Amino acid sequence: MTSSNFSRPGAVDLSALKAQAPAPGQGGGSAGGGYVVDVTVQTFEDVMRKSLQHPVLVELWSPRANAEAFSADLAALAAEGQGRWLLARANVDEQPQIAQALQVQGVPTLAAVIGGQMIPLAQGPTPRAQLVELIEQVMQAAVANGIVGRAEPVAAAPTEGEGEAEAAPDPRFAAADEALERGDFAAAREEFDKLVKANPNDTEAIAGAAQAGLLARAATLDPADITQRLTDDPSDLAANLDAADLDFARGDAEAAFNRLLDVIRARRDEERETARVRLLELFTTLGNADPRVIKARRALTSALF
Numbered sequence: 001m002t003s004s005n006f007s008r009p010g011a012v013d014l015s016a017l018k019a020q021a022p023a024p025g026q027g028g029g030s031a032g033g034g035y036v037v038d039v040t041v042q043t044f045e046d047v048m049r050k051s052l053q054h055p056v057l058v059e060l061w062s063p064r065a066n067a068e069a070f071s072a073d074l075a076a077l078a079a080e081g082q083g084r085w086l087l088a089r090a091n092v093d094e095q096p097q098i099a100q101a102l103q104v105q106g107v108p109t110l111a112a113v114i115g116g117q118m119i120p121l122a123q124g125p126t127p128r129a130q131l132v133e134l135i136e137q138v139m140q141a142a143v144a145n146g147i148v149g150r151a152e153p154v155a156a157a158p159t160e161g162e163g164e165a166e167a168a169p170d171p172r173f174a175a176a177d178e179a180l181e182r183g184d185f186a187a188a189r190e191e192f193d194k195l196v197k198a199n200p201n202d203t204e205a206i207a208g209a210a211q212a213g214l215l216a217r218a219a220t221l222d223p224a225d226i227t228q229r230l231t232d233d234p235s236d237l238a239a240n241l242d243a244a245d246l247d248f249a250r251g252d253a254e255a256a257f258n259r260l261l262d263v264i265r266a267r268r269d270e271e272r273e274t275a276r277v278r279l280l281e282l283f284t285t286l287g288n289a290d291p292r293v294i295k296a297r298r299a300l301t302s303a304l305f
Helices: 016-020 041-052 070-081 096-101 127-145 171-180 185-198 203-220 223-232 237-249 253-266 270-286 293-305
Strands: 035-039 054-062 086-091 110-113 117-123
Touching: 016 110, 016 253, 016 293, 041 054, 041 086, 041 096, 041 110, 041 171, 070 086, 070 110, 086 253, 096 171, 110 127, 171 185, 185 203, 203 237, 223 237, 237 253, 237 270, 253 270, 253 293, 270 293
Parallel strands: 035 086, 054 086
Antiparallel strands: 054 110, 110 117
C-alpha cells in the first residue's frame, strides 16, 4: 500500500449513503466506548467525515461470519492505538445499504478511510500480526497525505433513561473547525491563534492551535527527504524538527520527545530555544495529563537546569 492509493480515482463515493439515510432514531452509538463506534446509514457519513482529521478503519461484519476473534483483535488494536485511528463497525445484516454502497462481497471486510477515500484492506478473518502490518501501512499513508490528527474517545452508549442531549458545538471554534474539515490546516491555525490572542488563557484554543500547526507541518513532510537530510547532517536543526513531527504524527510521541530533548541537551543557543518551543507545542497537542508528557517534562527540566 502506498499513499497514492488514497487519492486515486475510483475510490468509493461515501456520499452515496446520505440519500439512503433512514429516519432519525435508527442510528448506532458506541460499541462500548474507547475508539470503537457502531455505525448505521444514519451515522455513517458523519463518522467518515472524521477521516479528514485521522484515519478511520471500517469493519463490515455479520454474526453469521463467526469471526469474533477478528473483531476482538481489531477492537484491542484500536484501544492500543489510543486515538491514532477510529474503528467504525457496521453489521451488514442490519445495515444492508452500507454493504450495497460499498460493494461488499463477503464478511468480515476491513477497509481504511483517509481524507474521505475508502480503500479495501482485507476480506475474511485476518491474523492479528497481519492486521498490525496493515494498520501501520495505513498510518504511513495517512502521514503522507497530511492526515495526522487523533481521534477523540467515543463515550459508551448510555443506558435507558441516562442519555442527555448532545452538547452543541462551541461557536468559538466554528471557523477553525470548518477550516479543518476542508483540510486547510494553516487557516485553522490562524483561527485558533486569533482566539488565543483574544484570551491567552483559553486552553482549548491553545491546544487547537498546536494540533492545527502539527497538521499543517505534517502535510508537507517527506520521510525520505528527512532521512537523507539527517544522514547528511545529524545536527541539522530543521531536519530534527521535521523528524520529531513525523515521529509524533506516526504515533510515537516518546521518540519525538526524545529527539527534541537530545537537541536541547546539545545546544546552548537560540536553536535550543527553538527545539524547546516545538517540544512544548507537542506537549500541548498530546495533553499535559498524558504520562509520556509528564515524563518528558521532567527530562526537559533536567536538560534545562
